[in-house]
Amino acid sequence: MLSEYVKKTPKSLSLYGIASRMMPYGVSSNYRYLPPYPLYLVKGKGSKVWDVDGNVYIDFNMAYGALGIGHSHPKLVKALKERFENSSILGFEFADTIKLAKIIKIRYNVDMVRFSSTGTEATMHAIRIARAYTKRKKIIKFEGHYHGSHDQLLVNVSPDKEGEKSVCSHGIPEDIVKYTLVAEWNNYDSVERIVRKDGNDIAAIIMEPVAMNMGIIEPDVSFLKGIFNLAKEYGILIIFDEVKTGGKYYSGASGYYGLKPDLITLGKAIAGGLPLSVIAGRKEIMSVIGPEKTAHGGTFNANPLSVVASIVTLTQILTQDSFYEVYKLNSLLSKGYKDLVEDLDIDITAVTWGASGTIFFSNYLPRNYREFLRIDKRIWYKYFWLMLSKGIIPMADYDEEWTISTQHNKEDIIKHLEVAEEVLRKIKSG
Ligand SMILES: Cc1ncc(COP(=O)(O)O)c(C=O)c1O
The missing domain is CATH 3.90.1150.10 (Aspartate Aminotransferase, domain 1)
Incomplete structure (x- = not known):
């Protein structure tokens, strides 16, 4: 089956030879390495x-x-050219970020917003915010759900064996993942079992509201609602990781299911292909962020190119x-x-x-x-x-x-x- 691919792509093979001497597996993201060569x-x-x-x-x-929005959308190309003439990054707050915050607030039904650059950063910060707000350490994630490339959530993303906690990368200390508990998607009992045992130590339940890293597996609505009720009973926050879903339906999975999670994360499609991510949610929770409170920083956060790309994408294209x-x-x-x-x-x-x-x-x-x-x-x-x-x-x-x-x-x-x-x-x- 590979022979036609190999016949058609000799230059890719040759570049792979050069690239893999300088970059592990010749790629910049493990997911882009597909054997025999990318x-x-x-x-x-x-x-x-x-x-x-x-x-x-x-x-x-x-x-x-x-x-x-597809590749090189003409509206985005025009807006970015204009933006770049006035600098790509300013080092202080970029005024139009406020416009974007308002667009996201209305579209995704959230109170407050902070910007980062990648989905990984957004989910990492969402968890930190949830822990700071609840003053609890543990989090629940679901088997098969992917939330980016940071230590605490690289657990049971694609395990082969059943019933064991499985860390998906070398270099992640057991101590870090001991606070990550794993439940089964679409199995309310598996969540309830964990919550009844550890509920008062659990800060948040994070999920891809529609699982999109094991094909596409929608949640049963009764499963979702059950989790919301259970979380409420124990003061556990619900985080919808909408890094994928947020750009695939007008107002994401929260809008589609008519649910209001405590926090959401957005990324990928919302800035038309430029790096921009969002952590957003209820005001009292987001208010834990701040100097000498909960850390959230980043040189490239809300950089003007991404902000303008997102405004154009959300208001004129998607x-x-x-x-x-x-x-x-x-x-x-x-x-x-x-x-x-x-x-x-x-x-x-x-x-x-x-x-x-x-x-x-x-x-x-x-x-x-x-x-x-x-x-x-x-x-x-x-x-x-x-x-x-x-x-x-x-x-x-x-x-x-x-x-x-x-x-x-x-x-x-x-x-x-x-x-x-x-x-x-x-x-x-x-
Ligand atoms: C649901 C979800 N969350 C988070 C991420 C991480 O986003 P990024 O690759 O921008 O760090 C991904 C990436 O595929 C994702 O699918």
């Missing part, structure tokens, strides 16, 4: 990207969901109307996969949420990480390399999802489905 890209425009060999791909990865068009294209794609399943009699389950969707190579929709783990990854990799060699990046990895941007069109979806049909027929025929 794809090295040079540019993107609209719904497409180009690699160093001159191959063009229709991009459905969209920078792991960071590009809900509008309610544009989401409506995106959802239509998204349904077209998932319906196309569902039709293929019938035509080809192949075990695939397609699912969508907001601007995203995915396929599981199974005849069931997984409801938690254990069910997700049972699916054979090898078929996904066959599918991925074949799709790639035929000019479609379907998503970034077997646990990721596609993102439909405001610059995708019907032709992109039709092309995706034509290639998928060819690829799935090939997989079926062995």
Whole structure:
């Protein structure tokens, strides 16, 4: 399955040889290393990207969901050129940050906002804020949920074994993760068991409100509501990590489910591909931040380029109307996969949420990480390399999802489905 990819990408292979001598695995993020070697890209425009060999791909990865507006959106290009003429970073507060705070406050129904640059920073700070507010140490996370690359939450993100606490990186001391407790997604009892035992020591329950790092696994609404009630009983804060979901539905998962968590984090798509993240929530909780109170700092926090990009993205591009068009294209794609399943009699389950969707190579929709783990990854990799060699990046990895941007069109979806049909027929025929 890899031979076509290897034939088409000799320059990527050669760059990998050079890069891996200077950068571990030749990449800047572990997640971008896909054996045998990563794809090295040079540019993107609209719904497409180009690699160093001159191959063009229709991009459905969209920078792991960071590009809900597609590549090089003309409105953003114009606004950023103008902004850059007046400096990229000022070292004092940038006045337009207040405009952005107001936009986020209204759109995501939060009282107060602070800005950082990455999703990792946002979830790290959200936990610190929750601990400072509650004066408690422990936190609950869910198996299969990813919240970035910091020590306390790199626990049971993608464990192979069941029932054990599993740290996902070398170099993380046991002492640091002893306060991280792990529950099962969509299993209220697993949360209740932990809370009834340790509830008075638990500062927060953090979750991806729609799990998007094990494909897409929506929560049962009764499960979510049960957790909110339980948390209230024990004074535990709920943190929705909306780094992905916040840019895939107009007002994120909080808006979609009509829930108001104590804190939310945002990142990825909200700044049109520039680094900007948000920690936001109830006023009395956010008020613990401050000099000689709870630390939150960063040279690049709310840098003017990201702030302007976010204002333009949220007010002019990711509008309610544009989401409506995106959802239509998204349904077209998932319906196309569902039709293929019938035509080809192949075990695939397609699912969508907001601007995203995915396929599981199974005849069931997984409801938690254990069910997700049972699916054979090898078929996904066959599918991925074949799709790639035929000019479609379907998503970034077997646990990721596609993102439909405001610059995708019907032709992109039709092309995706034509290639998928060819690829799935090939997989079926062995
Ligand atoms: C739900 C979620 N939270 C946090 C992060 C971390 O964001 P970043 O990669 O910007 O640090 C990610 C990244 O994929 C994510 O999916």
